[in-house]
Amino acid sequence: MQAGTLSSFLKRGAIWGFIVLELIFFTVAGEFLSLSDKAFMDVDNMLLLFKQSAPIGIIAMGMTIIMVNGNIDLSVGATYAISAIVLLDSMTWPVFAGLGDWVIPISWGLALLTGILLGALNGLIVWKTGVDAFIVTLGSMLGYRGLVFMYNGEQPTSHLNWTLVDFAEAQFLGLHTATWFLLIVTALIWLLMNRTVHGRNAYAIGDNRTAAINAGIRVGPHMMINFVIIGFLAALSAVVFYSESGSVNPNDGELYELWVITAVVLGGTKLTGGAGSIVSTFGGVLAIQLLRKGLAHIGADTETVNLVIGLILIAVLFLDRQLNIKGKEELKV
C-alpha cells in the first residue's frame, strides 16, 4: 500500500465508522434505556434523521467550500434569521396581497436574494480590504443580528401559510421535502468541488494562496463567489425550515455557525484549508444529529448531549493529528 493511502482512508472513513458506532451503541443502549417500544434504527426514525439534519446540513455544504478556501463564515446564523424574517414577512406585504398562494415563490426568491446579498457583502469586504474572514464575519454576525432585532424588536415575526406547511411536510418517494433539499444541495456542491475548475481552485487557494496567485487564479473574486454561495445556502436552509414552522424568534439561528463548523470539522475538513470533502461533511452533519437524537432516545439531557459532542470533536481532531503525523513519518522512510 502506498504511503499515506492508509491514513487518508482512515481519515475519510473515520466519520462513517463513527456513525456506525453510534448506530450500534444507540440500538443496544436503546433496548435497555429507552422508554419507546420502537427500535432506534426504525425506518421512520432514520428518515427523520435526514430531515432534521437539513437546517445545519445545507449550510455546512457551503461552509466546507469556505473552509477549504482557508476562510470561515461566522455570520451564517444571522443570515439564516434575516432570510427567515424576509420569507415570512414578505408574504404579508400588501404589494403581494392579490397573488394568493403565488406569493410563496416570490417570498422564497426574496429570502434567497437576501442571503445572496448578505453573503456578497461579506465576500466583497474580505476581497477588497484583505481583512481576515474570521474578523469580517465576526463583525457581520453581530451586525446582521442587530438588523434582525431592529426589524421587530424582541417579538417573533410570524406568518402561518398552510399551503406552505403542507408542501414542507410532504414526503416524495418516502423522503421529506427538507431531505430532498439537503440531498440535492449536497450533490450539486459535490459536483462543484470535484468536477469544476472553481472547485479545484478552491483546494489550490486553501493549500497555498501564494502559489495559487502565481498560477493565475483570481483569489479575490473566487472567495467572493464562495461567500455568495454560503449566503445563498444559509437563506435556502431558512426557506426550507421556516416553510414548515411559520414563525421566527429574533434569536433563531444563534450558535448555528458553531454547529455548522463542528459538523464540517468532524467531517475532516482542515481549519487551515486545502483539504476537505463534501461527502465527509455530510457524514459530520449526520453524526451530530444522530448523537442528539440518540442521546434523547436513551433519556440523556441536553447538557449531556453538548458535553458528548464537545468531547468527540476534540477526540476527532486529536485522531486527525495523530494520523497526519504517522503519514509524514511514513513518507520520510
Place this chain on the structure above:
Amino acid sequence: MEFRNALAATTVSVLTLAAAASAQAWTIGITQNNVGVDSYQTTYEKAFIAAAQANSDVEAVVLDAGGDVARQIAQMEDLIQQEVDAIIIWPTNGEAVIPAVRKAQKAGIPVIVTNSNIAEEGFPFVASFSGPDNITQGSRAAEIMCDKFKAMGIENEARVVQISGQPGYTTAIERQKGFDDRLPEVCPNVNLVETQPGDWNREKSQKVMEAFLVKYDDIDGVYAGDDNMGVGALNAAKAAGRDGIIFVGATNFAVGYEAMERGEYWGSIYQSPVDDAEAALQTAIDVLSGKEVPFLNYFDTPKITQDNMGDFTKPVF
C-alpha cells in the same frame, strides 16, 4: 479505535444515571422551552421529573429544546415517532410549533401546552392548556390592594397608579384587564389615576414611577404587572422619600419576597413552578384517562401578603 471505545464507555457511565425502562401504563413526553435559562424553568423540570417518578402509572421522556425552535420541532417529531401516549409542550415560540402540534394531533397523540399558550390558530390541535390564569392574578391583586386600603381606612379616598408589563404580551394585557375590572367592583371609590408600561423591566419601571411621583403628590397604592417592576417602583419611592405607599405585584420574585420581609412591599401573587409542573402532568394524565378537562386548565396562584407570607417558601427566582 481504543480511544473511541473509551469514549463510548464514558458515555455509558454518564447515562447509567438515566432511569431504566419498564412496562408502564402511559409514556408521556415533554419538550421544554429552555431549562437552565432561569431558575423558574430549572425548578419546573426538577418538579416535573419528581412528580412523574412518584406516579407509578407514568413514564416520562423529559426533553429540553434549549430555546431552539428547530430542536423543539425535531423533539416533537421524535416523540411522535416513538408513539408516546401524550406530549406536553412548553413552546419556544407560540406560532412556530403549531405545525408540529398539528402533526401530533394527526397521529392521534393528545398535546398539552404548558405555562404559556400557543397562538389561537393552534387551538384546534391542542387537548388542553395548563398554566397560570393571568386575569385572575390581576383581579386578586386588586383585592389584595383593596383589603389593605380598607384595613387602613382609606378605601374612599385612595389613589392608585399601575405599571403594566410589555405592551403586546398576553400576560401583560390579561393582568391589566383583571386589575382594571376588579378594582372598581371591590373598592368603587378608589381612583386608578394612570397606567404606564414598565416592559417587565426594573429600571424602566423605576423611571415610570419617578415620573408618577413628580406628577402626583398623593399616591396610596402601586400595582405592578410583576414583582420585578414592583421593586423598581419601590426603589423610586424610597429614593424620593415617599413613605406609606402600598405596593402590590404579581409573580412573586425573590426580590419581592425580600422586600415584603423588610415590610416595604405589601403583597403579590404566588406562582410556583412546582405547581405549574405538577398541573401539566396531572392535565396530561386526566386527558389520557378520559376525564373531562377544561380547555384552559388553570392551576391556582394564591395571594401572598406580609400577613401570610410565612405559609410560602421564598421563590428561587
